[in-house]
Amino acid sequence: MPLVVEFAAQEPGRLARWWAEVLGWTVEGEADVRPDGPGAHLRFVPATGPKNGQNDVHLDLRSESHGDQTHTVERLFNHGARFADIGQSTEVPWVVMSDIEDNELCVLEPRKAYAYTGPLAAVVVDATDPREQARAWAEELDYDIVAEQSEFASLRPPSGEGPHLEFLHHENPNPGMLRVLPA
Template identity: 80%
Template sequence: MPLVVEFAAQEPERLATWWAEVLGWTVVGGTEVRPDGPGVPLRFVPTSDTKDGQNDVHLDLRSETHGEQNHIVERLFNHGARFADIGQSTEVPWVVMADVEGNELCVLEPRKIYACTGPLAAVVVDTTDPREQGRAWADELDYDVVIEQAEFVSLRPPTGEGPHLEFLHNEHPKPGMLRVVLG
């Protein structure tokens, strides 16, 4: 079964359109965004809940150069994204932003490991046990483990194309408006 990122959204069609424009992908059925090349589908489901705190799942966007990173940040801002503070230091090389419904995302500086991912570098999941979660998802999806550390595990599709699925240690992950599901 393929990996799907599901957003709970107050305005699912609006948020689907926003993400499709940002990633250069296609909206299908009004509430699903499908990649035009490497990627994972994004599904947008209605909710009346308002976002409360930081999500335990977020998306990392890829850039090939520092100039492109700046261009992506500018384009996101012009599409309604805002800069976000999730406790990151001013020394990190990535830029943290939030989409039009407040879902966090990162615009990464160039990293060779994400060369074949398409515009979406990684789907990042906060968890108390990255190794356990990483191994379970690697087995379920038949993904390759490319990095395994106590605090961080990164999985890659066996083809080498498409976003990584990453697990980051967080002692108190809080379910938010995004989740990773099998489609």
């Protein structure tokens, strides 16, 4: 089953086109973004109101080198992304930004674990119990569990291609942002 990440958007079509351009993917229909190879599908639906606070799901973008990370940050900035402060330390090696509708994203430093993910390294989800969520999603998606700790759990497709699905501990996550649809 494909992994589908759904975001509420003020202008779903505009945000879908922005993400498709940033990732080099294709817009299908009004506001669905599909990878040309392995990857998660992104769906943008009309928001019922203004964005309120930090998202409980965000996307991590992959870098092949430190120079590539810098280039990706510059490219995102030139496409309207902004730098974001979500309480991260100045010591973290990734760059936190937000898209044109203030959805948080991270541009990661090079990591071997994401070598075969494509431009989208991971879909990161806040969860009260990362291990429990990872086990449930691993069974639903037929993904492999590659890390499992009390504060963090990570899954990847069995092929090793496409983004990881990661769960980070959070006391009050907002359920319902992540959906799985039949193939």
